[in-house]
Amino acid sequence: MFTFTSNILKNFLSQRATRRYPFETRSPFDGARGMLLNHIEKCNLCSICAVKCPSQCITVDRKALTWECDPFACVYCGICVDACPERALYQKPEYRQVAEKREMISLKGEIKKKVKKETDNGIESE
Amino acid sequence: MKEETIPVTKETVIGETAKLKIEGYRFVTMTCAELDEKQVDVIYHFDKNLQLKHFRLTVPKDTLIPSISVVYQSAFLVENEIQDLFGIHFDNLFIDYRRTLYLGGETIAAPFCKFTVKRTDKSAPAAIQAET
Amino acid sequence: MSKTIIPFGPQHPVLPEPLHLKLTVEDEVVTEVIPALGFVHRGLEKLSEIRDFHQMVQVVERVCGICSVIHAMCYCHGIEEMMGIEVPPRAKFLRVIWSELHRMQSHLLWLGLFADSFGFEALFMQFWKIREKVMDISESTTGNRVIVSVNVVGGVRRDLNSEQISWILTLLKDIEQEIGALKKTLLTDYTITKRTVGKGVLTKHQAYGIGTVGPVLRGSGVVQDTRTLGYAAFNELNFEPVVESDGDCYARTKVRFRETLQSIDLIRQAMSKIPNGEINVKVKGKPQGEVVSRVEQPRGELLYYIKANGNKNLDRLRIRTPTFANIPAILTMLPGMYLSDVPVIVLSIDPCISCTER
Numbered sequence: 001m002f003t004f005t006s007n008i009l010k011n012f013l014s015q016r017a018t019r020r021y022p023f024e025t026r027s028p029f030d031g032a033r034g035m036l037l038n039h040i041e042k043c044n045l046c047s048i049c050a051v052k053c054p055s056q057c058i059t060v061d062r063k064a065l066t067w068e069c070d071p072f073a074c075v076y077c078g079i080c081v082d083a084c085p086e087r088a089l090y091q092k093p094e095y096r097q098v099a100e101k102r103e104m105i106s107l108k109g110e111i112k113k114k115v116k117k118e119t120d121n122g123i124e125s126e
Numbered sequence: 127m128k129e130e131t132i133p134v135t136k137e138t139v140i141g142e143t144a145k146l147k148i149e150g151y152r153f154v155t156m157t158c159a160e161l162d163e164k165q166v167d168v169i170y171h172f173d174k175n176l177q178l179k180h181f182r183l184t185v186p187k188d189t190l191i192p193s194i195s196v197v198y199q200s201a202f203l204v205e206n207e208i209q210d211l212f213g214i215h216f217d218n219l220f221i222d223y224r225r226t227l228y229l230g231g232e233t234i235a236a237p238f239c240k241f242t243v244k245r246t247d248k249s250a251p252a253a254i255q256a257e258t
Numbered sequence: 259m260s261k262t263i264i265p266f267g268p269q270h271p272v273l274p275e276p277l278h279l280k281l282t283v284e285d286e287v288v289t290e291v292i293p294a295l296g297f298v299h300r301g302l303e304k305l306s307e308i309r310d311f312h313q314m315v316q317v318v319e320r321v322c323g324i325c326s327v328i329h330a331m332c333y334c335h336g337i338e339e340m341m342g343i344e345v346p347p348r349a350k351f352l353r354v355i356w357s358e359l360h361r362m363q364s365h366l367l368w369l370g371l372f373a374d375s376f377g378f379e380a381l382f383m384q385f386w387k388i389r390e391k392v393m394d395i396s397e398s399t400t401g402n403r404v405i406v407s408v409n410v411v412g413g414v415r416r417d418l419n420s421e422q423i424s425w426i427l428t429l430l431k432d433i434e435q436e437i438g439a440l441k442k443t444l445l446t447d448y449t450i451t452k453r454t455v456g457k458g459v460l461t462k463h464q465a466y467g468i469g470t471v472g473p474v475l476r477g478s479g480v481v482q483d484t485r486t487l488g489y490a491a492f493n494e495l496n497f498e499p500v501v502e503s504d505g506d507c508y509a510r511t512k513v514r515f516r517e518t519l520q521s522i523d524l525i526r527q528a529m530s531k532i533p534n535g536e537i538n539v540k541v542k543g544k545p546q547g548e549v550v551s552r553v554e555q556p557r558g559e560l561l562y563y564i565k566a567n568g569n570k571n572l573d574r575l576r577i578r579t580p581t582f583a584n585i586p587a588i589l590t591m592l593p594g595m596y597l598s599d600v601p602v603i604v605l606s607i608d609p610c611i612s613c614t615e616r
Binding site: 127129152153154157158159160169171176178180198199200202203204221223226227228229237238 | 292293294295296299301304468469482487549550559561573578582583586587
Binding site for chain 1: 394
């Protein structure tokens, strides 16, 4: 009959199991897949990431020299990070923050305008 | 597929299914795949002791196929799904949802087919009835 | 004897996902049941026409949240068999480890929901507290808690080093101890046995004839577990399918509880036998042919039919999930039961409706 009493007494006398969330947060684990960002100075605009993305959230425009990503369509799978030949893409361990508005192309700081082109040695790949 | 596949026709499918039931096979599922503009392929999967066996039935798109829910009652759910998504109609279903299982009721086209063939004597969608 | 028709669902506190049952009730005893689905149909199989076969791994993982790594594993097995790719042995063992971790997480979630269905919220919270430890293991080794995305065609994407392995083994010891402490409450408490023993009985003949799979079938005495086929690294591990013979809700609870402890043992065996080597191979070419592949999900046997004809996109992808096979069992289990037993019985088949109606 009293099979659960020992568990109740143990929980009563020990620390609480939950965290008081907005005041205490847990630091994320090292390999966690969070926000997607790009070291634009390493990016070659080859668009391999745009071709491989399962949710097609990356747009690369070679004429206007832009790399755009929609953080609300991205599913944070990390396939683009593995596929990038220049290792320019990386993911931070923290998640994308909540936002008030969702805009179709330009988002909170995710548009990177690439200003210089690769002109030496013809490293441009398709 | 590397397991045994037996071709059947509309007239022999119930007989072959009943033979498998007597031998102790259990019904796993049915698959429907569109072959080209006019034909579909309906594949039945059965299993005994983790060994699979398949039947393949190739029919034109506006055929009325006899339902195997007279032999395996639990097949009614997947046959209703094929009816909704591919537009193939089954005869003598255990419970016939009349194309309202996934679809809204007004849909005439078959969502999973690239080419839909219109049936001439399509019955209007009605409430769910259990026909035992 | 007046007949009333009562709708159960689509929204119900006990159901994790929407399912509608039309119950015909005479004086509190259920006489007939008609199910209705279609509330979360997303048409994911049709996405194979526009996404190529590598991108489909990510789509297929999102069919179900609780059992996602096993969907990806089944799909990758099918494509690898079609293209003749040989996965390295280390990747096979890693796939086993992650899928057994997922099985534990799914069964602990179900045990908590089951306790909540008859109001035992304290036990529900205790099971989910243990589940948090398993989620921590998932997040630190793969990067995400629920949809872990480690399988690719040709192997896995992440590796485990020896430090992570010893940390996982320590955590597993704690988890085993905590689950063992709740065993007596779950299996011998008076209220739990009164509400589950003798309810929703499926005899052995009925369970096999209706075509049920998974713990519903094993709880009725049929010895069948798709893991004995020996896919991934299961042919090198020792285990026996967990079987009970009564066929009621209590037997199914016992099967799932014992399977959780069996998964801990399987993970330990896999970690002791894991060889060194690469974790994936490069994939060249396009798939061609037809293949059927099966794996064992926490809810039962999962079947994939894949057809391809040499293009980048597949011709047809068909997924048959275990809950799809278990729903017709409700039509046999419910007649003759009281109305207040309906939520407990429906939850005992572990309905995952988002899998059913992908």
